[in-house]
Amino acid sequence: MKLLQEGQGRGSFSPHFSGMKTLDSPERTRQLLEILHRAPTIEILMALKRTQNILNQSAKLAFVVPGKEVFLQAWNLLAFSFIFAILFNSFYSDGIELKAKPPKSSNLQTIIKNSSSLAPDYPGWKKPPTQTPRIKSIPTPTTADNITRLSVVGVKERFDKKTCVFLDARKPEEYQESHIPGALNFYGNELEKFAPLVIPQLMDKNQEIITYCHGGDCDLSLQVAKTLMEAGFTHIEIFTGGWPDWKKASYPVSVGEKP
Amino acid sequence: MRILELLNDKTLSVFSFLFILLCCGSKVRIFSSPRVEGEIATTTLLRIVCGFILAGASLDKLGDPTAFSILIKECYGIVPLPLISSTAVVIPWFEFFTGLCLISGFRWRGASLIFCALMIIYSFAITRDLLKGIDCNCGCFKMDSEEKMTWWSVARDMLFFAMGFVVLVSPHTFFSLDRSNNPKSLS
Incomplete structure (x- = not known):
């Protein structure tokens, strides 16, 4: 220039x-x-x-709209991963059985199916999950009122098998704070109010029911159990340790109004 | 190890938010000049980070499908019961290979699409559990982690989704095994 x-x-x-x-x-x-x-x-x-x-x-082309080729890439990747995963699982020593289906749950069990543990006898597992009980097992005595008392270990076994319904006899506020997954609130001091809400949800009179409250001297669970026995329910048990034992064992809990 | 312990839902959310800010910054010429190199560099960085996140998340689940299937059964009700075993076997490998593709840049655009889809599914699953009040650990990165899922987990996954989306729609990338940097070659 x-x-x-x-x-x-x-x-x-x-x-x-x-x-x-x-x-x-x-x-x-x-x-x-x-x-x-x-x-x-x-x-x-x-x-x-x-x-x-x-x-x-x-x-000027600030972004690209994903086209057909992108979806094809994704599909190929998914297909490859799927085939690899299936092959790997079939040769892997800790692989699991893919075809096995878990046992069918009853209508009542659908209430707790989303929050309960898997049944240990589920045939899908080559290696069933083993959980060491953190609290020593204690005998399950039956008292004069013919209601079986359960320890936390016995309760956990039933919880895992998903064969029973839990009734939380504590106050609704305490229930909302935390409770055993799947448990229904049946406050022992307001039986008239809660009975029409809870009893229709129970499958039949032979349904296995476990009631619990604060453990120790708490008799709310006993009141609920007696009420249900009077209503004709035959399989009722009481979790003597109640909520404190369950919480101490660090077993699963649910929060909120819903089971 | 101490650094790894710091990587919880909150810190990961903050990091991903900063990454997205960095990417947006490169687009408006704050952090880089000239524009295009900076933009490509940040999207490449995002791509590699997304890959490491996904591959890292899969490692703990790959070797123990039994534990992962229990976690799915206990905590994630969105999977139908008959499909739990297959999901527990397949999902970790989806994550692993998608992560690997994102890191290496091989079929990176398809991989980022899967990444986005996975993040949406995870966010939905965690949100569902939180609304139902199910108190579980997320199991996202480590299955035996004691950290429970919170709304931070949802925020983290949504931000991961945003990162993946930026990668998905970006026309270029560096360090890619794919020769698809030319925007005309795709879409």
Whole structure:
């Protein structure tokens, strides 16, 4: 640019670059521009400029809408992973049986199916889950009122088998705070209020029912058990340790109004 | 190990949020100049991070499908009972291979689509459990973790989804085994 500005309108031309101030012919101008064009710095700058232009053009496409090919890629990847996983599982020593189905749950068990543990006799497992009881097993005595008392271990076994319904005899506030997954609230001091709500949810009179409250001296669970016995239910047991023992054993809990 | 202990739902949410900010920043020329290189660099970074997240999450589940199936049964009611075993076997490998593809850049766009889909499913499953009041550990990265699922877990997964989405719609990437950097080659 400097060259062109200084050389405009002048009639002389110096062959040396250092003294070059004027341009006298179009041909020479072309040659000079060629020389300048071949200069390494210029070439680099122009190459950079070209690259930037290309990138800027492509940058106009700020995002790409996933097309058919993307879905095909995803599908292929999923198919490959699926086949690999099945093959790996069939040769893996700790693999599991894919075809086995868990035992069908009854209508009542659907109440607790989302929060209860898997039955240990589920045929799908080659290696059934083993859980070490954290509290020593104690005998399950039957008292004069013919209601069986259960320890936390016995309760956990029934909980795992999903064969029983738990009734929480504590206050609704305490129940909402936390309770055994699947348990229904049946407050022992308001039997008239809770009975019409809970009893229709029980499957039949032979349904295995476990009641619990605060353990120790708490007799709310006993009141509930007696009420149910009077109503004709035959399989009622009381979890003597109640909520404190369950919580101490760190077994699963649910929170909220729902079972 | 101490660094790994710090990676809980909250910190992961914050990190992913910062990553997304970084990516948006590159788009508006805050962090990088010229624009395009910075944008591609950040989306490449996002892609690799997403890959490590997914592959890392799968490692604990790959070797123990039994424990994972128990976790699904106990905590995630969205899977039908007959499908629990197959899900426990297949999902970790989905995660692993998708993560591997994202890291290596091989079929990265399809992998990022799966990543997004998985994050939506996980968010839905965790939200469902939280609304039902089921008190479980997430089992997302470590099955025996004591950290319970919270709304932070949902936030984390949604932010992971956002990261995956940015990767999915980005036209270019660096360090890719795929020669699909040309936006015309896809879609």
